[in-house]
Amino acid sequence: MILFDTHAHLDDAGYNSDRDEMIQRARQAGVAHIVNVGFNLATSRESLKLAEIYDLIYAAVGIHPHDAAEAGPGFMDELEKMAAHPKVVAIGEMGLDYYRDLSPRPVQRKVFTAQMALAKKLQKPIIIHDRDAHGDLMDILRKDKLGPAGGVMHCYSGSWEMARECLAMGFYISIAGPVTFSNAVKLKDVAAKAPQDRLLIETDAPYLTPAPYRGRRNESAYVIYTAAEVARVRGMETEDLAKMCTENGRRLFRIA
Numbered sequence: 469m470i471l472f473d474t475h476a477h478l479d480d481a482g483y484n485s486d487r488d489e490m491i492q493r494a495r496q497a498g499v500a501h502i503v504n505v506g507f508n509l510a511t512s513r514e515s516l517k518l519a520e521i522y523d524l525i526y527a528a529v530g531i532h533p534h535d536a537a538e539a540g541p542g543f544m545d546e547l548e549k550m551a552a553h554p555k556v557v558a559i560g561e562m563g564l565d566y567y568r569d570l571s572p573r574p575v576q577r578k579v580f581t582a583q584m585a586l587a588k589k590l591q592k593p594i595i596i597h598d599r600d601a602h603g604d605l606m607d608i609l610r611k612d613k614l615g616p617a618g619g620v621m622h623c624y625s626g627s628w629e630m631a632r633e634c635l636a637m638g639f640y641i642s643i644a645g646p647v648t649f650s651n652a653v654k655l656k657d658v659a660a661k662a663p664q665d666r667l668l669i670e671t672d673a674p675y676l677t678p679a680p681y682r683g684r685r686n687e688s689a690y691v692i693y694t695a696a697e698v699a700r701v702r703g704m705e706t707e708d709l710a711k712m713c714t715e716n717g718r719r720l721f722r723i724a
């Protein structure tokens with residue numbers, strides 16, 4: 469089995485007592501690569517540190533919409549400096565979150581579009597977070613356009629119609645643990661229909677724990693449960709699905 473957890477937050481304090489063992493379990497489960505994703509400057513730096521310690525970990529640096537209001541005037545320069553590191557494979561996570569609205573919406577939009585422009589300049593793929601903001605997010609993407617380095621809709625939660633438009637723009641679609649929940653009808657449909665060369669899987673650990681561990685702390689090894697469910701809805705063997713998604717992730721994040 470070869471797996472790629474394309475989105476995790478393993479710098480989270482919830483792993484402080486057993487991070488090494490948790491990453492060891494991921495290796496044993498067949499996880500070959502993990503992208504550890506920053507959501508502000510501090511966690512972007514932490515992601516880089518993990519990438520320096522663990523060969524299988526790569527980093528993404530960016531400002532999450534929750535943290536947009538606190539980004540500070542120098543955040544673009546800081547991100548650009550960090551992005552020069554050879555293990556930084558993407559800019560993100562970035563986007564809009566109108567569910568929790570932790571930053572004012574105009575600030576979310578400004579910090580998002582600034583990072584899209586930075587990613588284009590640096591020729592890096594982008595990692596998009598979108599929660600209850602589909603309308604404004606798609607408006608921005610239609611106007612600002614995805615760069616040639618591409619991007620991923622992380623923890624995809626929209627309709628198949630929206631997925632089709634994202635795919636046409638050049639995005640990959642990443643499926644997380646909620647696809648394993650029995651009531652996730654819309655998400656299973658997207659997972660079944662997405663083209664085989666644009667599908668990714670992720671944990672978003674420590675969040676979004678898949679069944680059968682729902683409600684407990686998530687970890688990268690559990691990406692296998694998402695792989696198994698996506699394989700089931702596509703009528704594939706888990707191992708083939710895992711390999712396919714790993715190749716897709718390597719292509720997007722340019723990992724040899």
Ligand code: NI
Nearest residue numbers: 475505561672
């Ligand atoms: Ni995340």
